[in-house]
Each structure stands twice: as structure tokens, then as C-alpha cells.
Amino acid sequence: MSETATPKPTETKKEEKDARNSSIGQALLIPSLAVLSGLIIGAIVIAVSGANVFTAYGALFTGSFGSPTELIEGLRIFFATGDNASLVKAIYPFTESLVTATPYIFAGLSVALGFRCGLFNIGAEGQFFIGALCSAFVGYSIKGLPAYIHLPLALLGGAAGGAFWGMIPGYLKARFGAHEVVNTIMMNWIAFRLSDWLLNGPMKASGFRPVTANVLPTAELPRFFADPLRFNWGFVLALIMAYAVYWLLFKTTIGFEIRSVGANPDASKYAGMNIIKNFVLVMALAGGLAGLAGSSQVLGVDHWVGQGFSAGYGFDAIALALLGKSHPFGVVLAALLFGFLRSGATDMQSMAGIPIDIISIIQGLVIIFIAAPDIIRWLYRIRSLKVENTVLTRGWGK
Amino acid sequence: MTNVLELRGITKRFPGVLANDKIDITLREGKILALLGENGAGKTTLMNILYGLYKPDEGQILVRGKEVTIHSPNDAIERGIGMVHQHFMLVPVMTVTENVMLGVEPTKNGIFLDKEKVAKRIREISDQYGLAVDPTAYIKDLPVGIQQRVEIIKVLYRQANILILDEPTAVLTPQEVDGLFQILQTLIDKGKSIIFITHKLKEVMHAADDITVLRLGRVVGSIDPKDATPEILATMMVGRDVNLVVNKKAAQVKEVALEVKDLFVRDERQNLTVNGVSFEVRKGEVLGVAGVQGNGQTELVYALTGLLPLDSGQITLLGEAIKHTTPRNILERGVAHIPEDRQRHGLILSFPIHDNMMLCTYYKPPFARGVSLQAKKIFSNAEELVKQYDVRTPNIYVNAGTLSGGNQQKVIVAREFSRPIQLLIASQPTRGLDVGSIEYIHSRIIQKRDEGTGVLLVSSELDEILALSDRIAVMYKGQIMDILDASKVNKEYLGLLMAGVHPTNTATKN
Numbered sequence: 001m002s003e004t005a006t007p008k009p010t011e012t013k014k015e016e017k018d019a020r021n022s023s024i025g026q027a028l029l030i031p032s033l034a035v036l037s038g039l040i041i042g043a044i045v046i047a048v049s050g051a052n053v054f055t056a057y058g059a060l061f062t063g064s065f066g067s068p069t070e071l072i073e074g075l076r077i078f079f080a081t082g083d084n085a086s087l088v089k090a091i092y093p094f095t096e097s098l099v100t101a102t103p104y105i106f107a108g109l110s111v112a113l114g115f116r117c118g119l120f121n122i123g124a125e126g127q128f129f130i131g132a133l134c135s136a137f138v139g140y141s142i143k144g145l146p147a148y149i150h151l152p153l154a155l156l157g158g159a160a161g162g163a164f165w166g167m168i169p170g171y172l173k174a175r176f177g178a179h180e181v182v183n184t185i186m187m188n189w190i191a192f193r194l195s196d197w198l199l200n201g202p203m204k205a206s207g208f209r210p211v212t213a214n215v216l217p218t219a220e221l222p223r224f225f226a227d228p229l230r231f232n233w234g235f236v237l238a239l240i241m242a243y244a245v246y247w248l249l250f251k252t253t254i255g256f257e258i259r260s261v262g263a264n265p266d267a268s269k270y271a272g273m274n275i276i277k278n279f280v281l282v283m284a285l286a287g288g289l290a291g292l293a294g295s296s297q298v299l300g301v302d303h304w305v306g307q308g309f310s311a312g313y314g315f316d317a318i319a320l321a322l323l324g325k326s327h328p329f330g331v332v333l334a335a336l337l338f339g340f341l342r343s344g345a346t347d348m349q350s351m352a353g354i355p356i357d358i359i360s361i362i363q364g365l366v367i368i369f370i371a372a373p374d375i376i377r378w379l380y381r382i383r384s385l386k387v388e389n390t391v392l393t394r395g396w397g398k
Numbered sequence: 399m400t401n402v403l404e405l406r407g408i409t410k411r412f413p414g415v416l417a418n419d420k421i422d423i424t425l426r427e428g429k430i431l432a433l434l435g436e437n438g439a440g441k442t443t444l445m446n447i448l449y450g451l452y453k454p455d456e457g458q459i460l461v462r463g464k465e466v467t468i469h470s471p472n473d474a475i476e477r478g479i480g481m482v483h484q485h486f487m488l489v490p491v492m493t494v495t496e497n498v499m500l501g502v503e504p505t506k507n508g509i510f511l512d513k514e515k516v517a518k519r520i521r522e523i524s525d526q527y528g529l530a531v532d533p534t535a536y537i538k539d540l541p542v543g544i545q546q547r548v549e550i551i552k553v554l555y556r557q558a559n560i561l562i563l564d565e566p567t568a569v570l571t572p573q574e575v576d577g578l579f580q581i582l583q584t585l586i587d588k589g590k591s592i593i594f595i596t597h598k599l600k601e602v603m604h605a606a607d608d609i610t611v612l613r614l615g616r617v618v619g620s621i622d623p624k625d626a627t628p629e630i631l632a633t634m635m636v637g638r639d640v641n642l643v644v645n646k647k648a649a650q651v652k653e654v655a656l657e658v659k660d661l662f663v664r665d666e667r668q669n670l671t672v673n674g675v676s677f678e679v680r681k682g683e684v685l686g687v688a689g690v691q692g693n694g695q696t697e698l699v700y701a702l703t704g705l706l707p708l709d710s711g712q713i714t715l716l717g718e719a720i721k722h723t724t725p726r727n728i729l730e731r732g733v734a735h736i737p738e739d740r741q742r743h744g745l746i747l748s749f750p751i752h753d754n755m756m757l758c759t760y761y762k763p764p765f766a767r768g769v770s771l772q773a774k775k776i777f778s779n780a781e782e783l784v785k786q787y788d789v790r791t792p793n794i795y796v797n798a799g800t801l802s803g804g805n806q807q808k809v810i811v812a813r814e815f816s817r818p819i820q821l822l823i824a825s826q827p828t829r830g831l832d833v834g835s836i837e838y839i840h841s842r843i844i845q846k847r848d849e850g851t852g853v854l855l856v857s858s859e860l861d862e863i864l865a866l867s868d869r870i871a872v873m874y875k876g877q878i879m880d881i882l883d884a885s886k887v888n889k890e891y892l893g894l895l896m897a898g899v900h901p902t903n904t905a906t907k908n
Contacts, residue, residue: 251770251771251773252769252770252771253760253761253766253769253770253771254769256753256760256771257760259749260746260749260757263746263747263748263749264742264745264746264747264748266742266743267742267743267744267745267746267757268746269705269725269743270703270705270725270735270737270743270744270758271725271757271758271760272704272724272725272726272729272730272758273726
């Protein structure tokens with residue numbers, strides 16, 4: 001009856017480090033295995049459809065990363081003769097993948113930020129549209145500005161437009177308890193129809209097609225290389241925003257409030273936090289990030305907006321946030337993955353005759369495995385660590 | 399006499415923890431065995447093994463002398479073992495009958511539910527054991543004590559002979575506890591055998607035929623209730639001598655810390671639950687608010703701490719009338735709040751201990767400079783508080799949710815006491831805690847009082863109110879029945895007030 005429970009003071013530092021490492025390890029392990037499993041099952045589907053798996057995945061690889069032999073050959077020619085045509089051709093697929101990943105990063109961050117506050121932002125797609133339209137408008141309508149003012153202004157316009165679009169459902173939730181899932185979906189439809197009208201009316205450039213005018217060169221995100229490489233500063237901006245979101249969430253009092261409200265609204269209220277303020281703030285920030293996704297696409301890649309401008313970036317963003325465990329760095333990795341898959345799929349279709357939809361199947365499988373990690377744990381016999389689930393959204397009303 | 403259930407050498411290891419270490423337990427037929435132990439002693443693990451939720455690493459389970467293996471709750475039920483959980487597993491919007499038949503739905507002609515048959519059986523069980531449960535009532539309309547009887551019926555309906563009750567009295571009023579003990583007596587009279595898990599000493603002596611005490615995953619010993627005293631049991635449970643009486647000096651009462659006048663409060667469903675309450679708390683004294691749970695105490699505390707708006711009335715804090723009763727306005731004036739529901743309001747369970755240790759002051763130096771969080775200061779603050787308040791945790795980086803209830807409460811107490819406070823509002827500060835933690839938290843509250851802090855203590859445990867308070871206010875149906883000098887009251891008189899009876903004869907009114 002003499003002993004009492006005392007924690008061992010020794011080795012706690014080491015244990016703690018181990019615990020952290022293993023939880024980071026598992027955070028990466030499960031998504032990696034989910035991707036692997038998605039590719040394996042995708043291979044089975046390809047095989048069943050009668051195509052050659054190696055040809056298909058080979059094309060997927062060269063389509064997303066480029067062909068290593070072409071790269072070496074390109075480098076050789078470049079250093080020997082100074083002619084970079086072959087080199088440009090060799091790195092084109094890789095840079096295109098990064099171009100595709102850029103809006104994914106922004107939009108994924110948008111949804112992830114919402115998740116952290118317990119909000120489910122399904123409206124990233126609509127916010128993307130509004131952001132793109134605002135940036136395009138600033139980009140083509142304001143003339144005579146130098147690039148160092150015009151470009152930031154165009155980006156800011158996109159962010160502000162998206163933020164406004166996100167703030168509306170945020171305010172409706174805060175003020176009236178209206179659920180953000182319903183309202184962001186509604187805002188999406190308003191955004192789609194609004195853009196239809198704008199592109200056929202006030203914002204329509206001269207000509208037959210319902211598109212805007214090209215943005216002025218002063219509003220373009222500069223490209224790193226000459227045509228046809230479209231790789232631009234938007235990618236760098238996306239990485240900077242990922243770090244900014246990380247810093248905001250984990251290093252500031254603002255982020256502490258956001259995460260607290262997401263994890264336990266009652267305790268947050270007890271601690272004196274203003275829950276309503278956080279809902280509006282987070283929806284505005286999330287909207288701004290999704291708006292920047294649209295801006296980066298307009299200002300960096302397309303330079304104009306047309307109907308059906310978004311390729312579903314805002315909806316894929318939900319999957320990205322899940323895949324990245326709502327962590328900004330996880331979102332970047334997930335966005336790169338989606339960028340490579342999407343961009344490689346085009347080659348897979350043209351070279352191996354595999355429908356581009358197979359990529360959607362693989363993406364879908366990956367999402368299922370992420371959403372139900374027990375499948376992966378069971379498949380690969382991984383012991384479960386106690387990881388708490390992210391709250392995606394809360395019930396109706398308050 | 400036969401042993402209906404025997405556990406031999408049960409061992410269960412979790413990563414880094416030996417939850418059960420060669421545990422031997424015997425349940426005699428027709429008897430009540432009390433399994434006594436602090437939180438974390440391994441009681442629940444052991445019962446989950448018995449109920450088939452965990453697989454033991456070593457050891458045998460014998461039912462009526464025959465070794466059995468139990469892989470699932472269904473196995474347990476088949477062997478006649480039934481469990482009444484601490485948190486009821488009932489669907490509020492369904493009737494008693496529907497809840498009882500969940501999982502074993504009998505049908506007519508293969509597709510239609512045969513509710514009449516079940517209802518009839520429930521009436522039979524109810525009559526047989528004196529449970530007085532109406533099978534057609536909806537769960538949401540039933541008081542907690544009756545809901546518990548529905549859980550017992552569920553187990554009996556499945557023809558259990560061995561009943562396991564996990565902390566059955568934790569949610570009950572004193573009257574309901576008496577009722578439960580009568581039911582248990584009837585059950586064993588009719589041949590059932592019962593294991594009764596608890597950490598409450600007095601109940602054990604009252605109700606049990608045998609007592610087995612667990613500590614740190616091991617059986618410390620068994621004792622006959624006739625030979626047991628609360629002191630002996632507490633010593634066995636905690637492993638050292640425990641002071642069950644709170645030592646305190648006479649209160650040094652100073653100026654008024656909190657004055658409440660004609661306070662009316664509506665709860666979240668807009669029912670008026672606090673009906674014109676007035677009182678004051680002075681610095682250096684403990685005002686205890688006694689009363690059966692659900693008589694407006696919760697809403698009173700919510701209103702005082704800004705979690706619910708005032709309907710009308712006046713709150714004066716340290717001489718200043720409070721207009722904006724927001725949580726932050728109130729806590730910045732030097733009010734500490736130990737909330738009734740520590741997991742809902744007190745902690746963010748998925749956050750590490752160090753973040754919970756600064757949950758209310760994260761925006762102020764030294765934890766923040768501008769908007770930038772100061773990790774080093776946050777860590778050193780937590781390290782210091784963990785040491786000072788004896789929080790048992792491997793380190794400050796683990797999530798608060800991994801701590802035991804007692805240690806979670808210590809985190810809250812440490813956080814709230816570590817900032818300069820003038821008034822402490824403590825609501826059910828020791829609910830669900832073990833003896834050691836209760837002793838510790840009581841001594842800390844008295845220490846704050848002696849430092850000159852005003853204390854408003856709300857508790858439904860009369861013993862706690864009597865042990866700590868200098869004055870006692872009794873709440874009934876949203877009103878204060880009377881405020882009494884704690885040194886001049888007796889339990890019976892308080893009991894009457896708590897039941898809403900106001901004796902006309904003299905009381906020492908303050």
C-alpha cells in the first residue's frame with residue numbers, strides 16, 4: 001500500500017519526441033498508402049478495360065513529370081548548341097503539372113481553413129468564379145498603371161471578391177444560425193448564373209464568344225519562361241499563402257481562436273472568444289483564398305474568363321483538404337498530387353487511349369480511403385494511433 | 399454457496415499501461431459485490447473484459463465454475479451477463495418498449511413488430527422487481543432515476559442473471575439512490591447477482607455484501623462491509639491515509655465581492671429557470687449553493703459567468719454594476735470559473751495541456767505579443783503549473799482528453815487559480831472525481847478563501863456544501879429558499895429546504 005502513481009520523470013522528452021514523430025509518420029503514411037491503393041485499383045480497372053497498364057501508367061508518368069530520356073537529351077543539346085527547344089519540350093509536362101496544382105493549392109487552403117473552424121465551405125467553387133471575374137475586371141478595365149501597382153490590385157480584387165462571397169454565408173450563419181453548407185451551395189449557383197450574365201452582358205468583350213477581354217500585360221502574373229511554358233509566379237504565391245495560413249493557424253492568437261472554436265465552441269465561449277466573429281472571419285478568409293485561386297488562373301494562365309471557366313477546382317478542393325488533413329502543408333502535397341494526376345491524364349488519354357475519367361476514379365478511390373482510414377489500416381495491418389477526427393461541420397443552427 | 403462468476407488472474411496491457419494485473423474476483427450467487435477504486439484503478443477495463451469489449455492478455459473467466467471465453471457483448475448476454483452503463487444507452491425520442499426491444503425485435507408474421515408482446519413482458523418484469531416503469535412512456539419524459547430502471551429492464555429482458563452496474567449512482571439524487579438500493583435488494587432476493595462499480599465509500603458500506611478494492615490495476619484486498627469504515631476504505635483505495643474532513647479556520651470576511659439582486663434567467667429553451675434570486679458573496683468566505691440538480695443552479699452560474707444572458711436583474715462585481723455580461727468582460731474583472739461540465743466548457747480535449755493551461759488568457763502577455771503566440775512562455779507556464787498542481791501526465795504536450803477526470807479538473811483549477819482573482823465560481827468542482835482529487839481540490843478552494851477570495855460554490859453533494867461553506871443558500875425551483883449560517887444548520891433541515899418545504903419554525907436566517 002505504499003506506492004503511489006508517479007509518472008517517470010526520465011525519458012519523457014524522448015517519448016514525447018517519438019510520439020510526435022510517429023503521429024507525423026502516420027499522418028503521412030495513411031494518405032500515401034491511400035494513393036498507392038488508388039493507383040493499384042485504378043490499374044485493375046485499366047486492365048479490365050483491355051488496355052495495357054504499363055503503357056497507361058507510363059504515359060501518366062511522362063505526362064505529369066516528363067520523360068527522363070528526353071530531359072537528358074534536351075540538356076545535352078542545350079549545353080552543346082545553346083538551343084533550348086528540346087529542353088523546353090522536356091520540362092513542359094512537369095511545369096504544366098505545377099500550373100494545374102496552383103489553383104488547387106489556393107482552393108484546398110480555403111476549405112482546410114474552414115474545416116479548422118468547424119465550417120464546411122462547399123462554396124469554394126463560387127468564390128473561385130467571383131475571384132476570377134473580379135481579377136479579370138481589374139485586369140482589363142484599369143489602364144495606364146505600372147505592373148507593380150496593377151498586378152497587386154488585380155490580385156487584391158480577386159481576393160476581396162471571394163472574401164465577400166464567403167462572408168455572406170458566414171454572416172448568415174453567425175446572425176441567423178443558417179447552415180453554411182446550404183448557403184455556400186446556394187451562393188455557388190448565384191455565382192454561376194451571375195457570371196453567365198456578366199460574360200454575356202456587361203463584361204463581354206467584342207466578338208461572338210461570351211468571354212471577357214484579355215487582362216492587360218501589367219496585370220499578368222509574370223511567367224518564368226517564354227511560351228509555351230505557362231509556369232508563373234502564381235505557384236510561388238500559392239506556396240507563400242500556404243505558409244501564411246500555417247502561421248496564422250498555429251502561431252497567432254487569431255488562429256488559436258479559430259482552432260478553438262472549431263474544436264469546442266462551448267469551451268471557446270467560456271474562454272471569452274467571440275464565436276460569431278470567428279465564423280465571419282474564417283468564411284471571409286476562406287473566400288479570399290478561393291478567390292485567389294481564380295485570380296491566379298486568370299492572371300497567370302488564361303488571361304481571360306469564359307463560361308465554364310473553373311474545372312471544378314472548388315469541389316476538388318474539399319477532397320484536397322481531407323487528403324491534406326486540413327493542414328496547410330498537407331494541402332500543398334495533396335494539391336501537387338492532383339496536379340500531377342490531372343495533367344498526366346491528358347497524355348494517358350492521347351497516348352494509351354485510356355479515358356481521362358480513369359483519373360477521376362483514382363481520385364475518388366483515394367478520397368474513400370482517406371475518409372475511411374480503417375480500410376487502409378486493415379489492408380496494411382497498421383495499428384491505430386489515437387488521432388482525433390477533424391470536425392467537418394456541426395449541426396443545424398448554433 | 400456457489401460462485402456464479404469468478405475471474406482468475408486477469409491481466410490486460412495497453413501500450414505503456416498495465417490496466418489489469420492478475421486480478422482475482424469472486425461473485426457469490428445472490429449477492430452484491432462492490433468493486434471499489436479510484437478513477438484509473440482498472441475497474442472499467444475489467445468490466446469491459448467481462449462484457450466482451452476487450453480481450454484479456456491472460457487469465458480465465460469462470461461462469462458457475464465453467465471456463466468461458468467472451469468475445470463480444472452478445473457472448474456475455476448469452477452467458478447471462480448484463481451491463482448497465484454509466485451513460486445510458488437510450489434513444490430519447492422512443493418509448494420504453496421500443497428502447498428495450500432495440501436489437502432483439504420480435505415480429506408478427508415475420509415483418510410486423512410485436513410491441514404488445516414486449517410491453518407485456520416489461521410490465522411483468524416491472525411488477526416482479528418493483529420497478530414501476532410504464533412501457534408506453536417516452537424516454538425523454540422520464541427522470542434520470544427511471545431511465546436507469548429502463549436500462550435495468552433492458553438487461554433483465556435479455557435474461558441476465560449477473561448484472562454489472564457501472565457507477566450507477568453518479569447521476570442520481572439522494573432519493574433516487576435510496577430507490578436504486580431497494581431495487582438492487584429486490585433483484586438479489588429474486589436470485590440475481592450483482593457487481594456494483596463505484597468510488598463512493600458510503601454507498602458501498604450501505605449496499606454491498608462483499609467489497610473488493612482495486613488500485614492501480616491490482617486487487618488491494620477484499621473486506622466485509624461490517625468491518626469497513628470510510629477511513630479504512632479510503633486508505634485502501636488511495637494507498638495512504640486520507641483526510642476526509644476539510645480543516646479550515648474561521649472565515650475572515652471582508653468587503654462584498656459579488657452582489658446579485660432580483661436575478662431572472664432563461665435557459666437555452668427559454669424557460670425561466672432562475673426566478674428572482676438575490677444574495678451576496680463577501681471576500682474571504684464560501685457561499686455554498688445547495689439544491690437538487692436542475693433547480694436553476696446551472697443557469698445561475700451561466701448567467702454570472704456570461705454564458706447565458708440575464709432576463710432581468712442586477713449583478714454587481716467588486717462594487718461595479720456589470721452591464722455587459724460577456725464571459726470575457728467578467729473574467730477580466732478577476733473572476734475564475736470552474737465549470738460544471740469540464741469536458742464541455744472547461745477544456746478543449748483535442749488540444750494539448752499547454753494550450754488548455756492558457757485558454758482564458760491566450761491573448762495577453764506573456765502568452766501573446768501582438769497576435770504572435772509565445773510558445774516558450776506557453777510551455778514554461780504549463781510545465782510550472784503541472785508541477786505546482788500535481789497534474790499526473792507524461793508531459794505537457796499530450797492532449798487534455800488523454801488525462802483522467804481528476805487530472806483534467808486539476809488542469810482547470812491550475813489555470814483558473816494561476817491568474818489574479820477576486821471571486822471564484824466553482825460549480826460541481828469534484829463531480830465524478832476520486833477521493834484523492836476531491837481532497838486536493840477542496841484544500842485548494844479553502845486556501846483561496848483564506849487568501850481573501852470570495853467563493854461561490856455550487857454543488858448537489860450536500861456533504862461537499864457542508865464541508866466547505868461558511869454560509870449556505872438552498873435553491874429550489876429557481877428561487878433561494880433560505881440562506882443559513884453553515885455552523886448552525888443540520889442536514890435534515892437542509893434536506894427539507896431542498897425538497898421545497900419551508901418550515902415555519904425558526905431558522906438561523908442570515
